[in-house]
Structure formats: C-alpha cells, structure tokens
Amino acid sequence: MKKNTKNGVTKRSRALVMRETRSAYLFLLPALIFFVGFIVVPMVMCLVTSFFNYTMTDFEFVGFANYVEMFNDPVFIKALKNTILIVVVAVPAVTVFSLWVSTVIYPIHAASRSFFRCVFYLPVVTGTVAVAVVWKWMFNKYTGLFNYVLSETGVIDQNISWLGDEKFAIWCIILILFTTSIGQPIVLYVAALGNVDNSMVEAAQVDGATSFQTFWKIKWPAIMPTTLYIIVITTINSFQCYALIQLLTSGGPNHSTDTIMYYIYYEAFKLYRYGYGNAMGVVLAIIIAVFSALQFKLTRAGSAE
C-alpha cells in the first residue's frame, strides 16, 4: 500500500517534471536559436578550421601545423608580448584606480556621486571610434594638444610623434584603453560598497579602528567578489584590445602595437588566411580561460584565509 502511494507520487512528479521541461524549453527556444546559431556554431567552426589550411582557394586538413607555425612566427610572438604587456599594466591600474575613485565618491552626497559615476562612464558611452579620433588629434605631432601643453610647461623641448614612435605608441594605447575601461568597475564598486554591512563598520569605528583599518579588515573582504569579477572582465577586455589599434596605429610602428586580436584580423581579413587566424583565436581563448581561472583561484584563496 505504502509502496503504491510512493509509486503514484513518483509518476505524478515525473509527469510534472516532463511538463515543466517542455514548457521551459519552449520559453528558451528563441534565445537558444540565436545562441546556438550565432555563438556556438561559429565557436565550433573556429576550433575545427584551426586544423585546416583554409584560405580563399584551399581547404585541407593540416593537423597542428597552424599552431606550430604560430609559435615560430616572430610577429605573433611580438603580438603576444604586447598583449600581455597591455593586460599586465591595464588590469591592476584599472582595478586599483576604480577602487580608489569609488571609495572617494561613495561617502559624498548622492547627486555628486551619481555625477562622478556618469563622468567616468562617458568614454565608454562615447564609443571607441569617437574617442579614438579625438585622441588621435590630441596626440598629433603638429596640431595636437599634448605637444603644446608639454612644451609650454617645459617637459619636452621638441614635438613628439606620440603614435608614430615605437617607445611611446603602446603606452598611448594603454592610456586610452584605461580611460575607456574604468567606467564599469566604478559603477560596480560603488554598488558593492553600498552592500557592505554597515553595523560592522560602525562597530569597528566604536572600537576605535582607523578608517584604513575599517577598509582593510571589513570592506575589502566584503567587496572581494566584485574585485574578482572586475579583474576578470578587465582582463578579457584588455586581451581583446583591437579597435584602438586599428584606428590609431594599425599595429605600427614596426609591429610595436600589434596585439593578438589585431594580428588575427590582419591574417584573416587582409591575407585571407582563415585557418591560421582561427588557430590564433583558439590560443587567445585558451589563454583568457587560463588567466580567468587562475585569477579566480588566487583571489578565492586570498579571501578564504
């Protein structure tokens, strides 16, 4: 008798699960069509064709030849180094700076806080192209603002071709990338600081903790998940740095601003070597995945102690 009831329930709940599953997939269907059709399919194609000599005319299986070529390609190695330089400089700079800005603007009046948040978001909204063209003008050797201001203040004695000089070009790119990257982290940090348990902060203050101690002991651990998320998204974005390069330097001078993303574009769309480009894409994706996983592990370990 008891057994029967149990069976009855299982049957009914199984029917319920099936019904729920059917209706759930009907709701998911439109999104899945777009997701599978325009994200999953190209991802699979990217992986598969990376093992092919795939150009306008050829399509033959070559195994790992593209991958072997890549690590013997001095331009790829240079592009990889530049990309890593951009990431290693930009990610800590963006994270630390946006945290500092957020701690300064969080306690002030709500309207001014919202004003500053908007201001730092402006370069993102303005769009890469508009931002790039105005910086290109400001960096111009003859009519640019930078040379004018720096020579007026006596920092430099002759005009510098900022984007045309191997020593400076990549730093100019990093500076612009920085201004277009801090908007989102600031919004996230301000929100995260708002979620810190206020009673703990007050208790610490009553106990005579300095504001530095309160920050380090209470707020910093509490906002750790946000820090992690910011580091990961900034890393992903910095690894993909492309538009600024294409608009400002085209990888030059002398490959000093080539990034992997720019080199992929160049090989695939200028030289029509799709297979080689896709192989580099796969390597970039793997590097990003490893970096993200590593940061996740490290930051988790740091916050758990």
Add this chain to the structure above:
Amino acid sequence: MNSGVKRMTPYKVICIAIMIILAVLFIFPIYWIVTGSFKDPMAINAAIPEWFPKNPTLDNYVRLFKNPALQWLFNSVAISVLAMAFTCLTAAMAGYALAKKRFIGQKVLFSIFICAMALPKQVVLVPLLKEMSFLGLHDTLWAVILPTVGWPFGIFLMKQFSETIPTEMLEAVRIDGAGEIQTFTTIVLPIVKPGIGALAIFTFINTWNDYFLQLIMLNSKNTLTISLGIAKLQAEMSNDFGLIMAGAALGAIPIIAIFLMFQKYFTQGITMGAVKG
C-alpha cells in the same frame, strides 16, 4: 555648513580636489570633439590651440552631410533598436525559464551560458563572417543584429531579475487555470520590467558602439553605421580634423543623451549582471 567642514579631513579635501580635476579631464575629449567640430581649418591647424572656437563655422557639418551621414545614423539606430527588441524578448523568456522552472538539463545549460560569456566573442568573428556569407546576410544589417541577440549576457541578467518573482504567485495563477503564456504576460513581465529596462538600454548602447562587429560585417556605402562612417572619414582624410570631429559629434551626442536620460536603469543593469548566480 560648519559641521560639514569639520568632518572634512585634509586627505578628503585633496581627494575631492583630484576627483574634480579628473572629472574635467574625462569630460575634456567630448568638449574637444564638440568645439573642434565648429572650428575652421585655421583654428584646427593652429600650433597654439584655440580653447574655444573664435570664429565658429558650420562648414564641417555642411561637408559631413555631403556624405550619407543621415543614412549612417539611421543604420546605427536600426541595428540598435532591433537588437534591443529581440534581445529583450528572447532574454526575458529564457531568463524566466532558467530562474523559475525546474527542468532536465537546467544546470548544464546555465553553465554553458556562463562559460560562453567568459569566452572572448571577438575570436569567433572570422567564422561568423563565413556563416553570414553562407546565409546571404553579409553586408546587411542582420549580420550585426543576429550575433548581438545570441550573446548570453541578456539571459543571465534576466535570470537574475526573474529570481525575484514570488513562486507562490506563479502557483496561485496556475491553480486559477492560467496558461503559460498568460502567466508570462500578466505576472512575469510586470515584475521584471525594470530588468527589461536595464537590458534594453544596455543592449542599445553596446550595439551602437560595437565597432569591430560592424567593421567585419558591413562594408558597402549604404550599410555603414555612424561609427564606421567616422572611421572611413578618418581613413580617407586623416588630417581634416574639423570634418572628423563633426562626424564624431554626430555619432557621440545622441548616444550620450540617451545614456544620461536612462542612466539609472543602465547602472542597475551593470550591477545586476555582475552578481554571480
């Protein structure tokens, strides 16, 4: 007033001062675009920059509109609006299903969405272009719209918002005999409306500014967007900064205005999207 001053430590005063300087620096490029677009060639090429145009001229805009700039603007609006509408609809449905239904494959599917979000979407542009050519959509606005809708961020965001729907409410209407679609339109949609607002503005701005995708997919004169148009002007007349600034102003001002109007929803969207589920 007095107590306000008392609470300000020197460190805070310095910080606020730096913040104001930084704010000026961050606004400056936009100021330079707008004022530059009204400068004559003399002022543009002057060795000593004019901080404010002394002889403002509309000549740059006259020359800009000799190009199909309005068509570019229209194309940008079209891809942004359509991508926004499709994303909001598909993501609201999918997010609701992921948050409120218990079904076979739920965890796997959600993990796949999360992993896809962590992958760099730019690396799939080469095969995506091939796919669009195969479908006969290359160099049409759809080639930009469809991949934008496929990106799972919207699903993730709407799942976060859908978690707030009270389950009892859904059960109550089900007992009353409401069908799935009726439940969705009468219960779910009104509750997740702020989420849809956030996703809408987020998708609109990001689609408008997704220069790389547009660059790969669109290349004939009539399908260019305003971003591509400015880049084209820059490539063709690299030192005609007045004309380029007029183009940049035409591209940037509308999107900045939209951002300022809806920034409350926008920041909400970013914040919700970051809370890992």
